[in-house]
Amino acid sequence: MNVNQSIPPVPPFGQPQPVYPGYHQSSYSGQSGSTAPAIPYGAYNGPVPGYQQTPPQGISRAPPSSGAPPASTAQAACGQVAYGQFGQGDVQNGPSSAVQMQRLPGSQPFGSTLAPVGSQPAVLQPYGPPPTSAQVTAQLAGMQISSAVVPAPPSSGLGYGPPTSLASASGSFPNSGLYGSYPQGQASPVSQAQGHPGIQTPQRSAPSQASSFTPPASGGPRLPSMTGPLLPGQGFGGPSVSQPNHVSSPPPQALPPGTQMTGPLGPPPPMHSLQQPGYQPQQNGSFGSARGPQPNYGSPYPAAPTFGSQPGPPQPLPPKRLDPDAIPSPIQVIEDDRNNRGTEPFVTGVRGQVPPLVTTNFLVKDQGNASPRYIRCTSYNIPCTSDMAKQAQVPLAAVIKPLATLPPDEASPYVVDHGESGPLRCNRCKAYMCPFMQFIEGGRRFQCCFCSCINDVPPQYFQHLDHTGKRVDAYDRPELSLGSYEFLATVDYCKVREGKWLLSFPSPFFFPSPPAFIFMIDVSYNAIRTGLVRLLCEELKSLLDFLPREGGAEESAIRVGFVTYNKVLHFYNVKSSLAQPQMMVVSDVADMFVPLLDGFLVNVNESRAVITSLLDQIPEMFADTRETETVFVPVIQAGMEALKAAECAGKLFLFHTSLPIAEAPGKLKNRDDRKLINTDKEKTLFQPQTGAYQTLAKECVAQGCCIDLFLFPNQYVDVATLSVVPQLTGGSVYKYACFQVENDQERFLSDLRRDVQKVVGFDAVMRVRTSTGIRAVDFFGAFYMSNTTDVELAGLDGDKTVTVEFKHDDRLNEESGALLQCALLYTSCAGQRRLRIHNLALNCCTQLADLYRNCETDTLINYMAKFAYRGVLNSPVKAVRDTLITQCAQILACYRKNCASPSSAGQLILPECMKLLPVYLNCVLKSDVLQPGAEVTTDDRAYVRQLVTSMDVAETNVFFYPRLLPLTKSPIESTTEPTAVRASEERLSNGDIYLLENGLNLFLWVGASVQQGVVQSLFSVSSFSQITSGLSVLPVLDNPLSKKVRGLIDSLRAQRSRYMKLIVVKQEDKLEMLFKHFLVEDKSLSGGASYVDFLCHMHKEIRQLLS
């Protein structure tokens, strides 16, 4: 042990003391240009702090424009080429109210929601449209169509794709075939006819023409199984054609049942080239060999191109294809919901209402149930019995975001103060008073809605009942009329640590000390060399003025401290009375302790001069360092010990660059081994290397110490291990691979600002209570659990979600429904102990159809992704994928068997609410975690796995199915966001420009034939060839198109919780491979199935289950 309490080396603290005129001054001075953000900052801590919707405030916080990196170097400097900067980036929770695109009236692609099928029972939903149970009948029997395929179907239905002359892209294009087969323009009847002469779809209204199937190629062995006689009236019989969710009636109505659509098709279709070598018709995408009775999905799956695990030489049989326009379109569903549900507020007064989709911009009015911004469920009508639930296999889960930030026009939860008696609770189950509690005996008692226990009403809470049995003060009390509210907590809710808190804080409602933030900065060679340390220190000088504060508080109660480290730690005394900061070095990292108490954690305003001086000096002090080794565990240990000594909760902000190989607890070795992929040992890549990290995390949780980790790796750093502590303490991880100041500062600073400023609760415990009959059995998210019911969160911010799964333990009652109550006990950033309560009432059903009518697929996918991403810790990835597929097939087969009207086995029938389940599930299956491409690093996978764990529904939705926005289709003066197109290469027109975003990544794709004027307006160069591939900043040009596109980029960024760095991709450029990774409806290079293929596969699975 070696504590040097002395003046440090180099030019340290002896310099003239800088004057500190306050924030506005010098903050960004160090950086280029800098039209620094004094103003934006100002707005930020406004009444709705943190809310990052588009409007005035939040965004203005955008990074200083100065930071804009020179427009040229986007390629990741190190190894991974562009991928480095891609997976790494960002995301996590976006403001829940994700998108606000408004569709232009009239631009509706499809014949839009067609009339519901007559035969469907009326839907009992309180609001609007789509007849939920209407069957989606995709005539996969269309498979029977033999013979070759027409060059890709005209993507008529969708409003894009001008008849550009899609030249068959050159050979350099991996999938050039797709281009070749590109629609020759809208709806060209020609090409259709070419495919199936004579087959028209007269009944269909013009626009919905979209839906003819591309006939699957002829014959492979699969045919027979897929061929069902077309029963008249089924699938695409007259009326059903117009079904809203009618997945695309294929054309064959005209054909007599059973007829095969064998057309005299011309020469081998160009589509051939689309298919991967060895692709055989019956092997949907990557699904391996033809199915045996038991989907033995097997080996071939992962290995990309080996689809043909079938014996025999892979013969290029004519591929069969389903018309992509004929299968359920995510875009269509999203647009329909926006149109149908985006106009009226969502009022939460009615039990079991399914909220609008997360992609719809809507207003919420709390009338007794928690807003969907706080809780979303996989189903709002749950089966009464566990037998039914088992039969349906629909997971019963809630995705809860207890501290979600609301849009400015929705009120934050009221705070209720019951004085010293504290919140009223049920004596038996401890549920909190809520609108569902039943008052009886004239108001003297109440019956608990969760456990039925009869409780006395305390005299001070007594109130008379009106003639309906309702308390007359019900509407004056948030806890009796609202779904969400807060209670001030009393002594009973405060943790007493070593008996000290209560002594030092005698006030009845103010027990814990205000939390502290500790900034812990890696100053090893890598951190210094990249300019990270200088950038960070400069930023902190101004950022510290924007620590979160409560309500209208003038200044933040949060105290701050600073540590730097490489393989030893340096603590700093920044006490306000000092002229200069003092450094203390602790080199005994094996037995970490905090060398100073007084002066380590300080108030920013009081110690401003000393802090500024310190931040000025840190980059200088270590400028010449040669130290490359770092420690990690001792750093967190030190921060936690400091909080413990100060008797407060808090957050550590760790800025770290390398694998901690220095001799110390938690020392790691490089164990990255790609050879483990697709083996039984692959799971070890996701597991932490040593148990030291979990042990440490547990201690941190006990102290209320949350860790946010910013990683700047140049190579493997073992994210799987390093992220354990952030993950278990409710923290966040950010990763900036191959960080370079000029390229990445904007993204890093933007993330840092948001992260430091966001409102956070500390030392939290969350508990979900349920009414009799179901209970919470499983939890997913960033937290720690030491028992089976309490979710412990050292910190919890407004971005984090916890997904909770429920199981039956008794029979539920249709009449009383089912209730959830989520109670979160936490310490606010001012040190106030509070309880936030969210209540939600669900319906219960005895008919499976009711379950399927009230599901929410986006939430299901959120749950399933988290389930799968946790599964890879313990099971082979392939087994995890198989489990998902099986479950999905069971869900859909159960619907088919029990809820759909009888029809031919050749039809795929999907529940209206779940018609996107296959496409979304396929996106999960082929995600980097479950089926990585060659360019995805082990760290990327661990990183994404960890991110998804805390994502809300809006985030998983866009993460798995990215948004692809055409930029030049809508009139330039249009101010609404363009309507997205489906994430498939077929949807790209080479005469257009598109933005693609998934919450983490942002691409601008430029078609090769885009008009010169457009190129000039956006890039200020005269031709396509002069556009710099990989560009990450668009030039600021004074023309409408440039303004519009840059504005849209800003708006997309503002909707997401992490900054998305732009990458400009040119058609046919090598970076395009990276971009194509996100075209999730297409077959992926890593072997992931295309949507069409997956749907066929799903259909087969379902048929197998039914037979």
Ligand SMILES: [Zn+2]
């Ligand atoms: Zn109770």
